[in-house]
Amino acid sequence: MRLIYVCVLVWLVTACTAAAKPSLYQQLGGEVAITKLVDGLLVKIEHDPRIVHHFKDTDIARFRSKLIEQLCHISDGPCQYTGSTMQESHTGFQITAADFDRLVQHLIDVMTELHIPLDAQNELLARLAPMYKDVTYR
Numbered sequence: 551m552r553l554i555y556v557c558v559l560v561w562l563v564t565a566c567t568a569a570a571k572p573s574l575y576q577q578l579g580g581e582v583a584i585t586k587l588v589d590g591l592l593v594k595i596e597h598d599p600r601i602v603h604h605f606k607d608t609d610i611a612r613f614r615s616k617l618i619e620q621l622c623h624i625s626d627g628p629c630q631y632t633g634s635t636m637q638e639s640h641t642g643f644q645i646t647a648a649d650f651d652r653l654v655q656h657l658i659d660v661m662t663e664l665h666i667p668l669d670a671q672n673e674l675l676a677r678l679a680p681m682y683k684d685v686t687y688r
């Protein structure tokens with residue numbers, strides 16, 4: 551009987567700990583931080599002659615709002631992503647692996663400037679990594 555009580559207690563503690571774990575969206579700092587992240591990224595792109603040419607005909611206001619939505623959505627925040635698929639939006643740009651790495655490095659730099667915890671940075675990058683194949687060489 552005592553064993554059952556112990557098991558129930560362990561289960562409760564485990565369940566409560568899991569429930570209390572903040573979402574990635576919360577760890578990143580929510581809407582305010584994600585907006586700052588995207589705005590910081592736009593400034594880095596603007597000042598990077600190695601990749602800025604890809605954006606010469608881009609509607610930057612749309613890009614900004616879709617990227618905010620997307621980062622909110624993939625970090626389990628309260629948003630739906632309403633933009634194009636990664637394959638659709640990157641086809642025709644011939645984005646290379648080096649271009650991809652540059653953009654990711656800018657993202658890391660901005661997250662660091664915003665004091666986003668390393669665990670949350672790594673988790674966001676892990677969720678973005680599978681998009682590589684849809685973004686590059688199309």
Ligand code: HEM
Nearest residue numbers: 601604605608616617620633634639645649650653678681
């Ligand atoms: C995981 C990495 C990336 C993510 C999550 C991402 C996300 C997005 C999003 C959400 C859009 C807007 C889609 C829409 O308008 O509906 C977009 C568009 C765009 N992305 Fe990316 N992107 C990534 C990597 C890159 C890289 C590495 C480059 C080039 C260096 C790039 C260049 C562009 C350009 C030029 C557009 C605008 C296309 C247009 O003008 O229609 N992206 N991206």
